[in-house]
Amino acid sequence: MKIKIFAVLVCLFYSGLSTAETLRVLNWSDYVDEELLDTFAQSRNVDIDYQMFDNEDEFIEMFFGDDQAWDVIVPSDNLLVFLISRKLLAPINPNTITEFDNLDPMVMNQLTAKDPGNRYSIPYLWGTTGIGINHSVAPANAQALVEQHGWGVVFEAEHRALFKDCGIAAIYERDEIFATALSYLGYSINTINEDELSQASDIVAGLAADVKYLHAARYIDDIAAGTICLAIGYSGDIIFASYETEEEGTVTYHIPSQGTSVWFDVFAIPANSKNKTRALDFINFFTEAENSAANSNYNAYPTPLLSSLEFIDEEILADPGIYPTQETMKNLEAFEVATSKSRRLKKKYWVQATCAGSGLCEVPIDIVGY
Numbered sequence: 001m002k003i004k005i006f007a008v009l010v011c012l013f014y015s016g017l018s019t020a021e022t023l024r025v026l027n028w029s030d031y032v033d034e035e036l037l038d039t040f041a042q043s044r045n046v047d048i049d050y051q052m053f054d055n056e057d058e059f060i061e062m063f064f065g066d067d068q069a070w071d072v073i074v075p076s077d078n079l080l081v082f083l084i085s086r087k088l089l090a091p092i093n094p095n096t097i098t099e100f101d102n103l104d105p106m107v108m109n110q111l112t113a114k115d116p117g118n119r120y121s122i123p124y125l126w127g128t129t130g131i132g133i134n135h136s137v138a139p140a141n142a143q144a145l146v147e148q149h150g151w152g153v154v155f156e157a158e159h160r161a162l163f164k165d166c167g168i169a170a171i172y173e174r175d176e177i178f179a180t181a182l183s184y185l186g187y188s189i190n191t192i193n194e195d196e197l198s199q200a201s202d203i204v205a206g207l208a209a210d211v212k213y214l215h216a217a218r219y220i221d222d223i224a225a226g227t228i229c230l231a232i233g234y235s236g237d238i239i240f241a242s243y244e245t246e247e248e249g250t251v252t253y254h255i256p257s258q259g260t261s262v263w264f265d266v267f268a269i270p271a272n273s274k275n276k277t278r279a280l281d282f283i284n285f286f287t288e289a290e291n292s293a294a295n296s297n298y299n300a301y302p303t304p305l306l307s308s309l310e311f312i313d314e315e316i317l318a319d320p321g322i323y324p325t326q327e328t329m330k331n332l333e334a335f336e337v338a339t340s341k342s343r344r345l346k347k348k349y350w351v352q353a354t355c356a357g358s359g360l361c362e363v364p365i366d367i368v369g370y
Contacts, residue, residue, distance in 0.1 A: 022047045023278050026062060027074040028265065029054050029217055031125070033298035040285050046278060054216035055173050069272040071279040074124055077264040078175060080114040081337050089120040090269045096280055097122060099287045102307040107264060110334045121266035122283055123304035123352065125296065128262050128324065128332060129176050130255045131230065132219075132238035136247075137166045138229035150256030151184035154232060155203045157210075164210050167228035172214040174350045175335065177204055180232060180263040181331075189261050190336040194345060201349035208354050223251055235321050236301040243300070253321040258332030264304075 029052040041048050053059045059075060075083065083089050094100045100122075115121045131153065133142045139162050146153050153159045154168065170177060179189035181200035191197065208214065212228060219231040222325045224241035231238060235253055242251035267283045269276055285291060293311030296303040300316065302323050303309075309317065316322055324332065 016358060021045075021275070021278065022049055023072065023275055024049045024068060024070045025072045025074075025281060025282070026049075026053065026059070026070050028050055028052065031074070031265075031299060036286065036295060040282060044281065053144040055091055056175075058216075062268075062326070069274050070270050071273045071275045072282050073268050073270060074265050077111055077121075077266060078335050078338065080111070080121055080266065080268075083268065084115060084120050088271055090271045090273060092122060092269060092274055092283075094118065096235055096284075097287060098284055099289065099292075099305055099307060101106050102289075102305055103287075104304045104306055107304040110262075110264060111266065114337055115266075118159045121268050122287060124265045124267050124286070125236075125299060126262065126264040126304060127235040127322075128255055129171070129180060129232065129234055129260050129299045130238070130253055130321070132223050132233055132241065132251060132253050134223050134226050134229050134245075134251050136250050137203070137226040138163065139166075142229070146254050146256065150258045151180055154201075154230070155181060155184050155209055157206060160207070160210055163230040167222070168207075168211045168230045169219040169228045170207065170211050170214050170232035171219065171234065172216050175348055177207075177214075177232070177262075177263060178346055178350070179247070179333075179335070180256075181207075182286050183256070183258045186258070189333050190338075190342075192339055192342045192345070197342075197345050197349055201353045204349075204353035207294060214354065226250075236299050239300040239319065239321055255321065255324060255328055255331075257331070259333060262329075262332040262334050264334070271276075344355070 002347065023046055025048055027050070039050055051062065052366045053062050056076060056079060059079070063070065063073065103123060105128060108118055111121060111123060112118060131146055133146065135142065142163070145159060145162070149156065150160055153163070160168065178197070180188050181192060181204050182196065184203070185196065185199055187196045187200070219228060219233050220237045220241050222228045223231045223238065224244040238253040239252065242253070245251055267286070273279055286295065287305055288313050289305060289307040292303045292305040293308040296308065297316055299311045300322055303312070305312055320328065
């Protein structure tokens with residue numbers, strides 16, 4: 001579920017070599033160390049047709065809308081059940097993944113609920129959704145307010161008003177925003193109770209009326225630049241933004257006390273891939289210990305590969321926003337397998353929330369079965 005922006009075009013060909021072999025990869029925006037892509041392409045003498053998406057709706061549109069088959073995709077764990085049930089993924093034999101036994105059991109157990117037996121996916125990176133503050137433009141007591149009220153800072157009008165003038169932004173991702181609201185209300189992010197979802201929709205509508213925008217990636221550059229002072233976003237995105245500021249500590253990331261979602265993105269190989277052998281080689285390359293660590297250091301997201309930890313930068317390992325403490329982990333909740341009822345309700349309430357008193361209304365695309 002991670003998003004940052006490459007300063008490049010949507011479609012890239014890595015290696016610059018004229019070869020008959022091309023590997024087609026679909027991943028979240030700016031979610032990879034480009035040097036690793038170059039190394040893989042050059043060492044294998046292969047072109048990589050690398051394309052990017054900003055949210056799950058866009059992933060579905062690109063996945064189904066392209067006439068050519070993809071070879072490697074990086075969907076969120078939320079999409080796994082849908083993709084597997086439609087027989088859209090090729091199985092991955094664990095014996096073909098060199099570092100399979102070194103994958104974090106916590107991550108693998110979470111994925112098992114959506115990929116029984118871990119047959120179709122290999123974890124890529126994981127993270128959380130929380131609050132980012134730019135202290136150079138936010139009220140002086142911003143951090144104290146977040147530490148005291150958590151999600152109340154964005155869902156209670158009296159607190160939100162303190163940040164409205166300096167600018168609030170939030171990710172445009174339905175499930176994540178509902179998860180923040182449900183966490184604030186004390187409900188499970190996986191609730192299918194219509195009354196609880198309706199309550200969440202009401203407070204999301206209040207947030208939507210006061211934010212500058214809901215967008216998949218724009219908040220990253222804006223919170224780094226101080227164009228906004230508060231953002232609801234992904235952990236790595238906000239921590240990455242903190243590295244872009246001149247003074248250390250200008251931008252900070254916080255996991256609210258009420259808890260939040262923990263999410264996982266995975267490698268998968270589409271069933272119609274024309275280059276499954278090279279796709280598997282690509283996945284193995286990115287799950288080598290040093291390569292996985294380099295990717296984690298670049299992205300500021302935790303790697304699921306335990307053998308990589310010795311190669312992770314100390315500041316990354318020590319950052320509780322990237323690697324949450326055990327106490328914080330107790331308040332994190334992963335998304336369960338979504339029912340058709342919960343998807344319908346969230347779509348309904350999302351439209352109501354984002355259309356109520358704001359100019360942010362957009363109807364999600366509708367794919368049968370998802």
